[in-house]
Amino acid sequence: MDTPAEHRAAARRLLDALPDQLPRKEERIADAVARALWHSGLLAPGPLTSSNAFVAARDAFTCLAHHLDETTSGHGAGRLLLLVTADHEDFAPHPRPSRQEFRVRDAATSLLTFLQWHCESEPDHVLGVALRFHAEQTARAAVAVTPATADGAALLHLTLQPWEPGVAAVCGTQLDQRLAAGAGGQHGLTQCDGCFGVTPLDPAAVLTRAERQAWVVYLNQHEEGRT
Numbered sequence: 651m652d653t654p655a656e657h658r659a660a661a662r663r664l665l666d667a668l669p670d671q672l673p674r675k676e677e678r679i680a681d682a683v684a685r686a687l688w689h690s691g692l693l694a695p696g697p698l699t700s701s702n703a704f705v706a707a708r709d710a711f712t713c714l715a716h717h718l719d720e721t722t723s724g725h726g727a728g729r730l731l732l733l734v735t736a737d738h739e740d741f742a743p744h745p746r747p748s749r750q751e752f753r754v755r756d757a758a759t760s761l762l763t764f765l766q767w768h769c770e771s772e773p774d775h776v777l778g779v780a781l782r783f784h785a786e787q788t789a790r791a792a793v794a795v796t797p798a799t800a801d802g803a804a805l806l807h808l809t810l811q812p813w814e815p816g817v818a819a820v821c822g823t824q825l826d827q828r829l830a831a832g833a834g835g836q837h838g839l840t841q842c843d844g845c846f847g848v849t850p851l852d853p854a855a856v857l858t859r860a861e862r863q864a865w866v867v868y869l870n871q872h873e874e875g876r877t
């Protein structure tokens with residue numbers, strides 16, 4: 651896993667693999683988390699040791715922070731910490747968490763339980779290491795803005811992640827057609843207003859700082875020719 655997009659995909663796999671209703675007993679929660687980590691590819695198959703529990707939970711926390719970046723304009727780490735702390739200290743986080751954020755919180759708190767059972771390190775320490783990893787990965791992530799076509803291949807959209815069928819364009823369109831040969835109205839392509847406009851910067855459809863930077867650079871490069 652190298653890019654924030656890959657981390658977010660792993661977070662989604664983890665959330666899908668966790669049961670909707672977690673067991674009541676802590677030991678059972680730890681077992682359910684171990685299975686979900688294994689199913690989502692975050693935990694290597696084999697004996698569960700303190701060190702691979704550490705690595706798996708650290709990576710899972712990191713992925714959850716990247717996942718929250720999507721809705722918090724790159725403040726996923728702070729939001730994750732707030733959700734976990736609010737649950738532990740029993741206060742209401744602001745703004746009120748979405749359903750998805752409650753799922754992320756439940757995943758994070760069950761990861762802390764998993765660590766209590768399977769790791770010699772303090773759970774809070776593992777969470778701290780994960781948030782530092784998240785910050786480092788976000789800072790160095792190279793983000794490319796990629797043109798892709800959709801809507802019968804006549805409308806040119808832009809995506810902030812490696813192009814593949816099914817990813818969303820900056821404007822939110824699902825890209826299910828093909829990668830565009832070139833950018834900017836070539837080959838009879840019409841540019842999508844949502845992707846090529848300035849609007850997505852505010853409010854930000856753009857996610858992490860690196861993604862925002864890549865988007866600004868792309869817009870500046872293609873400033874000419876825009877109306």
Ligand SMILES: [Zn+2]
Pocket residue numbers: 806807808819820821822823842843844845846
């Ligand atoms: Zn578009």
